[in-house]
Amino acid sequence: MRVVLSAYDSRGGVEPLVGLAVRLRELGAEVRVCAPPDEEFEKRLAAVGVAMVPTGQSVRDLVTGRTPPAPGGIARRAADLVAAFHENVTAAAEGADVLVATGLVPAVAGVKSAAETLGVPYVYVSYQPVSLPSPHHPPIPRPGRPLPPEVTDNAVLWERDAEDAQAVFGEAVNGHRASVGLPPVDDVRDHVFTDRPWLASDPVLAPWRQPAGLDVVQTGAWVLPDERPLPADLLAFLDAGEPPVYVGFGSIPMRDPQELARVVTESVRAHGRRVVLSRGWADLALADDRDDCFVIGEVNHQALFRRVAAVVHHGGAGTTTTATWSGAPQVIVPQGADQPYFAARVAELGIGAAHDGPTPTVESLTAALGTALAPEARVRAGAVAGAFHADGAEVAAKLLFETVGRTPSA
Numbered sequence: 001m002r003v004v005l006s007a008y009d010s011r012g013g014v015e016p017l018v019g020l021a022v023r024l025r026e027l028g029a030e031v032r033v034c035a036p037p038d039e040e041f042e043k044r045l046a047a048v049g050v051a052m053v054p055t056g057q058s059v060r061d062l063v064t065g066r067t068p069p070a071p072g073g074i075a076r077r078a079a080d081l082v083a084a085f086h087e088n089v090t091a092a093a094e095g096a097d098v099l100v101a102t103g104l105v106p107a108v109a110g111v112k113s114a115a116e117t118l119g120v121p122y123v124y125v126s127y128q129p130v131s132l133p134s135p136h137h138p139p140i141p142r143p144g145r146p147l148p149p150e151v152t153d154n155a156v157l158w159e160r161d162a163e164d165a166q167a168v169f170g171e172a173v174n175g176h177r178a179s180v181g182l183p184p185v186d187d188v189r190d191h192v193f194t195d196r197p198w199l200a201s202d203p204v205l206a207p208w209r210q211p212a213g214l215d216v217v218q219t220g221a222w223v224l225p226d227e228r229p230l231p232a233d234l235l236a237f238l239d240a241g242e243p244p245v246y247v248g249f250g251s252i253p254m255r256d257p258q259e260l261a262r263v264v265t266e267s268v269r270a271h272g273r274r275v276v277l278s279r280g281w282a283d284l285a286l287a288d289d290r291d292d293c294f295v296i297g298e299v300n301h302q303a304l305f306r307r308v309a310a311v312v313h314h315g316g317a318g319t320t321t322t323a324t325w326s327g328a329p330q331v332i333v334p335q336g337a338d339q340p341y342f343a344a345r346v347a348e349l350g351i352g353a354a355h356d357g358p359t360p361t362v363e364s365l366t367a368a369l370g371t372a373l374a375p376e377a378r379v380r381a382g383a384v385a386g387a388f389h390a391d392g393a394e395v396a397a398k399l400l401f402e403t404v405g406r407t408p409s410a
Helices: 011-026 039-047 059-064 073-092 105-118 154-179 188-193 232-239 257-269 301-305 317-326 339-349 362-372 375-386 392-403
Strands: 002-008 030-035 051-054 098-103 122-126 245-247 275-278 293-296 310-313 330-332 352-354
Touching: 002 011, 002 073, 002 105, 011 030, 011 039, 011 098, 011 317, 011 392, 030 039, 030 073, 039 051, 051 073, 073 105, 073 154, 098 105, 098 392, 105 122, 105 154, 105 188, 122 188, 154 188, 232 275, 232 293, 245 257, 257 275, 257 362, 301 317, 310 317, 310 362, 317 330, 317 339, 317 375, 330 339, 330 362, 339 352, 352 362
Parallel strands: 002 030, 002 098, 030 051, 098 122, 245 275, 245 310, 275 293, 310 330, 330 352
Antiparallel strands: none
């Protein structure tokens, strides 16, 4: 069986495809991944022997502002993404049996069009339940289109979300579809989601609630055990004292990184703890030259999170999933999108704290850390980790074989 996986997303959106790709190969499938041309994605996929087809612009350059605004703004970028993913996925999927897509709507729409062009099955995947229409939660606000505060009916908000998606992406999607001989669609969102989307999240951390209008298939999170050793200097720091607190904000370009580093360092020190500070895409750096802080780049988070007292982060699906699986208490400082949802879930599960708002102060973060560093949070985090469904990628891989009527060869 041949499978093409695609994502236009940050590291947290590409990493689950690594897990799925490895499980598919173990079952005898041939796999290719279409993803942004960022070096870290190419290295990660190369490390597990999976072919990658660079597609679209660099996500890191786009997020950090290195890519200048395009003439025509969002509409132009959307049109470029639709075209790039349709062209590259169509080429990569010659002889493929099924296409799997996640990430930004225009990129996914390009994959959906490729599936129609090739006449092969297509599966849409979300990593969090709140991006899928449901009466149990409101939609995530789209850029420049905040939810009307006077509307509290989730069904009405989801109707508006479909209208917003069509208004923002409809012209780009339908313009491209016309150029490749496909009919227009009047509901881009539901067109790409389909009526049977997959949800690749852990059912304890991020459950799907029924009833809802969609036939959602929750597979569990797509995780892959990371066997990479931690760097020797980081191991030496960890071994030199009590477990430190990890602080990192992943692919989020945080405002005033220097001030943020000061705030998080002082907050952690207020609890008598050391700091492991991840540079991330915000390029965080040490606040001073004291020896109780250590800065890291790309490392094995699974191994590191099992060695720390708590994890302070932005609340993306990837980091929250890894921290939960690792049994580490968390403090989530949500910046937007699905992050407030994961912050709320961490608080509800009793495995940490949800910071109130995106900009921490020493006082607010010190208080949140007090919750996460309490003994009961550590005990609860361990219990939730013990209930984590670590076989989600294997479940999804077997479902893909069933989808196309194939039998795994391994």
